[in-house]
Amino acid sequence: MTLHGSFLPQARFGEPGIPVPRFAVIGRGFSGLMMAIALLRVVRRPFDLQLFDPNPNVSGGQALASLQIGEILNSRVRDLSVADGDPDDFNRWLLDNAEFRSAVSAAIPGFHQIFVPKSIFSDYAYRRFSEALASRRDVTVRICTDVVQTVDRMPDGRYHIATCDGEPALYDTVVLATGYGTGHAAAPAEPVVEGTVRARRLVDCPHALLLGSGIRVVDRLFQLRDSGFAGRITILTAHGFLPQSHTRLAADPVELTAPLPANLRDIVRHLRQACQQAEASGQDWQSVMNAFRKQARSLWRSLPARQKRQFNRHLRAIYDSHRNRLPEPHYLRLQRELAIGNTTIRKGRAGPVTSKGAMVRWRDTASDEFLAADPVIDCRCAAPDLAAPLLAGLLQAGLAVPDELGLGLLVNATGQLLVDGKPTDDLYAVGPLGLGSLPDIDLVPEIVSQAYAAAERVADRCLDVGLGVGKAC
Structure with a gap:
């Protein structure tokens, strides 16, 4: 499938002696779509863009009229703009939609503080794309549903x-935007089907098992109920940790x-004391965490590999529960659900899963037990499979190396793949593939910033070529 933009007066498409660069983005989830938006807005010379993804659905986004809770976005509207340097863009887009304004009229004149379903944000992102x-009539975008092997x-x-x-085919720049990778991501969560739920009511003591601890677990819990x-x-x-609450504002x-x-143990102690002091003075611990996140990336780089592994093994679950927070109404609903007692949290690790349940190793035990349940819904995000053909080929060729924790690929802030401390020219991995290198790079604001930084780097390379340096771009 090929898409063309509209005419731009400054475009020099096909000008003699100036080759048109070819860019490839592998993955068309949010990271890939955001990268495409950034390239379209930042690279001001003509180019060809190929988007690879086995999913044939290009338009994405659901109608704004279907304003159901759906999956929860855990960032406020004010933090979800896809326009670089314009944090009000998403808010204006919502204000311009009459259906949304009538449904959420209490938030007028602005929606900066509210949380919206993922379907609304998806529609916004695809519209901006x-x-x-x-x-950009000077740009050609092609969609390919073939699976990239190497x-x-x-x-x-x-x-x-x-x-x-x-x-x-040959490309001047390649961007990996496959989310959590290829070949080993957690299976999609099972949809909740109304007819299936009715059938289960006839069964004595129906039991559902949800695997995971993040926002997706809460999504599926609410959808089941x-x-x-x-x-x-x-x-x-x-x-045993679930997401904590956002503040009302x-x-x-x-x-x-x-x-x-600089030491991990001392950092944890320092944060606890800062949160206690904030609450004692009438502030919220969330304010401390929001400040800490601004320094988390530089702190992470300074930690030795041993302490990074300690963090990942013992502290990441606590950190994730405090950074991936729930909107307050959803958090209160979750607490009510747990207080009733029909939903329980248990500590353990799931083994093989069947249609009738899962093998579980409970915390502090050495034996496995079969836990009967129907359905079993896997809400976990697995690390990329570095043995999958695409990633394994990059590693074998010396174009990429794993990060210190094996969570993905080693990258710098712009997403350039790093080998021996040096960036691999014109090869990027944006979004969660770099989670072991860049804390919080799985969140929307961080992905947006990284995509524009990568696009600026691509544009600079194109300028270098225009001055007689480098390749076609």
Whole structure:
């Protein structure tokens, strides 16, 4: 499928002696879509863009009229703009939609503080992509549903992409935007079907098992209850933590006056004391966490590998429960659900899963037990499978290396793949593939910032070529 934009007067598409660069973005989830938006807005010369994803659905986004709770977005409208340097863009888009305004009239004149369903944000992101494309008649965008098998670097510096079904092709810049990777991501959560729920009501003591500890677990819990499931629900987590609550209004970061320690144990102690002091003075612990996140990336880089592994093993679950927070009404609903007692949290790790339940190793035990449940819904996000053909080929060719924790690929702030401390030219991994290198790079605001930084780097490379340096871009 090929898409063309509309005419731009400054475009020099096909001007003699100026080759048109070719960019490839592998993955068309939010990271890939955001990268496409950033390239369309930042790179001001003509180019060809190929978007690879086996999912044939291009338009995405659901109608704004279907204003159901759906999956929860855990960031406020004020933090979800896809326009670089314009944090009010999403709010204006919502204000311009009459259906949304009539449904959420209490928030007028602005929606900065509210949380919206993922379907609303998805529609916004795809509309902005469509508008960015329409403004660029000098750009050609192609959609390919073939699965990318390998990315190889050629002697001239371009990248050779081979798919399972298509013809191999050469690209000047390649961006990996596959979310949590290829080949090993957690299976999609089972949809809740009303007819299935009715059938389960006839079964004695129906029992559902949810695997995970993040926002997706809470999504599925609410969807089960809203669809009429009245049976027992067990949430199985490794450490027993679920998302904490946002404040009713945004908690602005407090100033951390004392410098943060360099040792992991001391950092944890420092944060606990800062949160206690904030609450004692009438502020919220969320303000401290919001301030800490601004320094988390530099702190992470300074930690030795041993302490990073300690954090990942013992503290990540606590950190994630405090950074991936629930809107206050959802958090209160979750607490009511747990207080009733028909939903319980149990600590353990799931083994093989069947249609009738899962093998579970409970916390502090050495034996496995079969826990009967129907349905079993996996809400976990697994790390990328570095043995999958695409990633394994990059590692074997020396174009990429794993991060210190093996959570994904080693990258810098702009998403450039790093090998021996040096960036691999014109090869990027944006979004959660870099989670082991960049804390919080799985969140929307951080992905947006990284995508624009990567696009600026691509544009700079194109300028270098225009001055006689480099490849076609």
